[in-house]
Amino acid sequence: MPDTxxxxxxxxxxxxxxxxxxxxxxxxVGSVHATDARMALEHARDVYTRRQEGVSIWVVCSSDILASxxxxxxxxxxxARDKVYRHPTFYDIPDEVKTL
Amino acid sequence: xxxxxPATAASSAAxxxxxxxxxxxxxxxxxxxxxxxxxxIGHAPALEEDLxxxxxxLDLMGQxxxxxxxxxxxxxxxxxxxxxxxxxxxxxFLNPMLVEQPNGDFAHTIVRQFLFDAWQHDxxxxxxxxxxxxxxxxxxxxxxxxxxxxxxxxxWMIRLGDGTxxxxxxxxxxxxxxxxxxxxxxxxxxxxxEMIAAGVAPPMAPIAAAWSARIDAVLREATLxxxxxxxxxWYGKQGHHxxxxxxxxxxxQHLPRTYRGASx
Numbered sequence: 001m002p003d004t005x006x007x008x009x010x011x012x013x014x015x016x017x018x019x020x021x022x023x024x025x026x027x028x029v030g031s032v033h034a035t036d037a038r039m040a041l042e043h044a045r046d047v048y049t050r051r052q053e054g055v056s057i058w059v060v061c062s063s064d065i066l067a068s069x070x071x072x073x074x075x076x077x078x079x080a081r082d083k084v085y086r087h088p089t090f091y092d093i094p095d096e097v098k099t100l
Numbered sequence: 101x102x103x104x105x106p107a108t109a110a111s112s113a114a115x116x117x118x119x120x121x122x123x124x125x126x127x128x129x130x131x132x133x134x135x136x137x138x139x140x141i142g143h144a145p146a147l148e149e150d151l152x153x154x155x156x157x158l159d160l161m162g163q164x165x166x167x168x169x170x171x172x173x174x175x176x177x178x179x180x181x182x183x184x185x186x187x188x189x190x191x192x193f194l195n196p197m198l199v200e201q202p203n204g205d206f207a208h209t210i211v212r213q214f215l216f217d218a219w220q221h222d223x224x225x226x227x228x229x230x231x232x233x234x235x236x237x238x239x240x241x242x243x244x245x246x247x248x249x250x251x252x253x254x255x256w257m258i259r260l261g262d263g264t265x266x267x268x269x270x271x272x273x274x275x276x277x278x279x280x281x282x283x284x285x286x287x288x289x290x291x292x293x294e295m296i297a298a299g300v301a302p303p304m305a306p307i308a309a310a311w312s313a314r315i316d317a318v319l320r321e322a323t324l325x326x327x328x329x330x331x332x333x334w335y336g337k338q339g340h341h342x343x344x345x346x347x348x349x350x351x352x353q354h355l356p357r358t359y360r361g362a363s364x
Contacts, residue, residue, distance in 0.1 A: 032148050043148035046155050
């Protein structure tokens with residue numbers, strides 16, 4: 001069991017990711033409370049897959065996720081704004097390439 | 101009409117009775133436990149558990165519907181699943197007494213669920229290859245649900261049994277209180293033996309052994325003590341019930357009995 005940050009009553013928040021169909025990505029759908037990862041998986045199944053929403057579930061303890069700080073958004077994301085040349089739209093694709 | 105026809109008709113008319121009772125036992129076990137679990141809705145210790153218990157209740161209700169519909173056909177009196185669920189009297193219910201026991205605290209609910217799930221899992225595994233193809237199909241479908249229920253209740257048995265001093269004490273108390281009701285789950289009476297002989301029900305000895313071993317394994321991990329066997333016997337499956345079932349049925353049945361034929 002990962003060393004997770006728990007509330008005083010022993011429960012912790014887990015983020016839930018569901019894969020809707022084979023071949024698709026797991027998508028974040030919400031969160032559940034649980035005392036351990038195994039319970040979180042069962043809760044995710046009971047809360048988020050009641051209507052056949054998924055074929056696979058991931059749970060991650062919320063405290064194990066390191067999130068970017070919104071206050072640093074300028075420093076993190078602004079510098080990319082004027083670098084449109086990073087989009088692959090400046091290349092002529094040869095006619096011979098069919099499946100790109 | 102051939103000379104043998106009346107005899108055949110008579111034997112086939114007499115034949116469903118034990119089978120009907122056997123199917124009702126299975127149906128009522130699921131139905132009554134579903135009703136009990138439904139009482140938790142809005143009261144469970146966490147929103148997630150609320151949904152978890154409700155999901156299990158709905159699975160059991162689904163099993164009961166299929167089994168009661170089959171029972172209605174076996175009976176041949178034109179009664180459907182609703183009529184059997186809502187218009188039978190207390191002594192006509194054939195569920196084991198375990199499932200009608202009150203929810204108590206969460207420990208009682210979990211122990212009752214675990215004892216039931218372990219039994220249903222092993223019994224339905226056998227029923228899935230019943231000579232009665234209808235029953236076999238229902239069991240195979242239910243088994244997928246039961247596997248999850250057993251994982252869920254085993255997880256809580258271990259978590260709370262091997263949890264705090266308080267949770268351990270509550271779990272042991274619940275186990276001691278409910279254990280005597282397990283006798284009738286794994287013992288056979290005349291109807292069971294007749295169904296086993298017909299290949300409808302699986303032989304009980306291997307199921308009782310598997311059930312017992314499964315219980316021991318989880319109790320060991322949960323650091324709980326298996327209570328001593330008691331000689332007293334309860335026979336809910338023969339229609340003898342504790343005082344709790346009447347109240348449960350009053351709540352479950354009063355609407356359809358007051359408004360006959362009411363629908364959503």
